[in-house]
Amino acid sequence: MGVLKRLWHRLGSPRWFFHMMAPWQWWLGMLSALLLLTGTFWGLVYAPADYQQGESFRIIYVHVPTVIVAQSVYMALGVAGFVLLVWRMKLADVALKAIVPFGMALTALGLFTGAVWGRPTWGTYWEWTDARLISTLILLFLYFGLYALRESISSAEAAGRACAILAIVGLVNIPVIKYSVEWWTTLHQGETITLTRIRMPPEMYIPLLINLLGMYCLFGYVLIARMRSEILRRERDTTWVGAWLRGEEEGAGTDNSNGKGALHGR
């Protein structure tokens, strides 16, 4: 419990996070590159072609992990918003701001790969009766909303909190949206192929998992990298950032100072 408590208090300090996460960033980046390359290459080249859909099925190795991680990113945003509102943790605001563009890009990529999948499979780039596609599209709009809301509020602190509220409201709504869309599409007897209805042999299963894991590592890497650069931007007036940029500061330091020179050059 003491470890948790110390970690909790430490998370109040952007400076600690910045230094602590530097090695993590590097390692997660390497790991994600490795896993994604392996998984994609394996899936796109080596895995057996699907007996029903042929070679076009291979795009699923990119499409499915993308969509799954895009939804996880939104859940992470909801959690970050909750932490920001309840505990006023600055890092949560940093995370909230940093990860929205990544989530947006991932969702767009998911829609694009879905369209690429759709063309040979169903003959169209877009299929309104696929619940997953529609849910992903709505997710994209939710991301747009978060981005637009942040841009519309001039005060940085207020914008962070407004986005937190929107993220939480969106998070609560997502299960309802997904259920209603699925309900609607099954009502219309569309030609949907969900993951659960496909029985996949291990040769197809494993590259998918590898890609999924790689995509999560990518999420971690991008999250940490963007959070660190956002921390640099926000704390640019403090002494510790200056020291780090000049190469003087190496590590986190044992004192848990919250950057006592905060807002130094007023």
Next chain:
Amino acid sequence: MVNTNPVIGLCLPEWVLPRDPFAPGFVTIAHPVPDPVQLSTSAPTLSPPEVHLLTADSITCIRDRRVVVSLARLTLAEGECIELRGANGSGKTTLLRALCGLLPCEGKVQCHVRIAFVGHRNGNAGLLTPIENLRWHRQLQDAPVDDEQLLDALARVGLLRAAGKPVQQLSQGQQRRLALARLLLSDAKVWLLDEPHAALDVAASALLDELLNTHCQEGGAVLVSSHAPLAVATRVIDLSTDDLSADHRSADSAQAAA
């Protein structure tokens, strides 16, 4: 100090308890305390004990990573009328809004009585008449609505004849007077007023001064920001100086005390 829900407090360790995200530091604005606050009598004091209605410690308001106002300590005792002085942009409005809870900030604000706030805008709906506005304000405070009382207050501020016209047809000064009527009717002990003398003519200004005096004598406290020196002020806090924890006795009250 944290916002503790007793249920949550029992289940979670103390270091993880949630805080109210929208409180400035941690304002506790409660319903009026029925009995006067009992002070501990352990420390012998020569002057009569002051009852502090509002205490603010280490208030720092930050906007866009810039410190807008920073105050080490501010206390409002019963009967005090503090004038908040400062040049434009020195943070008077920000401080007042932070103290009543509209603006979140670092630090701790404690107030156990109700606060009445009059900001730059008067808080009256333009389409409604003064009577209807006052009625709404009373209902917001969960106070009984007595039309006689409302009319009395309007008469006191000189708005009786305009009591039936929509507020947007009144002049700026008249709308300000309506805000004064609201103050009269509220049972708040602490008044936070943001440049109330603006837009008031000489008669209304004098009326306001009289209201402030009466309120302080009845045991309330007032924190007024203004550009011009206030005669009724017992204390002055000047935000323009760097020494923000100092407050100077106003010349008049120092003379009166001497």
Next chain:
Amino acid sequence: MSAFAGQLVRELQLAGRARADVLNPVIFLLLAITLFALALEGKPEVLREHAAGILWVLVLLTNMLALDGMFRRDLDDGSLEQLLLSADAAIFALLGKLLVQWLVTGLLIVLLSPLLGMILNLPATVYPLLALVLLAGTPAVSFIGAIGAGLTAGARRGGALLALLILPLLVPVLIFGVSAVNRALEGEAPRAELYWLGAISLASLMAAPFATQAGLRITLEQ
């Protein structure tokens, strides 16, 4: 509780005195449906086929218009500050405000639904069910929309931003509403959809005051 009643009375008084603000969205709804009827060349079968979708999309857009100015007037004249400063009573007052917002848009639409049904060439037997579906669904639209209105009250061109924020969250209401109307047209009672719409409406009724209050506090900070 007197704060709830007081706010209710006040909002109704304001609505009564600013009748144009109240009626404009509903007139927009009628106008837009007329435009659709014209655009689809008035063919009765086509109108009936697409009536549910047209109706619900336009109801959503009408509510976006109506919600746009929900808090703006109060923000400008300072009453919003006074509302939020009233500590415990603020939630009840906000509840009153939300309720009146629904009364002047959603309820009005429900009352007008026979007329809308007529324009869209729906059979008269469907009118009661249509009104019921709208009655179940429009509160959700008003309450969830109020959350967005609270967040965007201070923004300059808040209307488009409000729509962008809230319309994705209203997709379930759209889906269930359209499905309900279509089922009603086929002659069955749309039970499942009505339950869902009612559930969403009630849930948003409970959550909206708190979320709206949080959003309004942020708006007041700026």
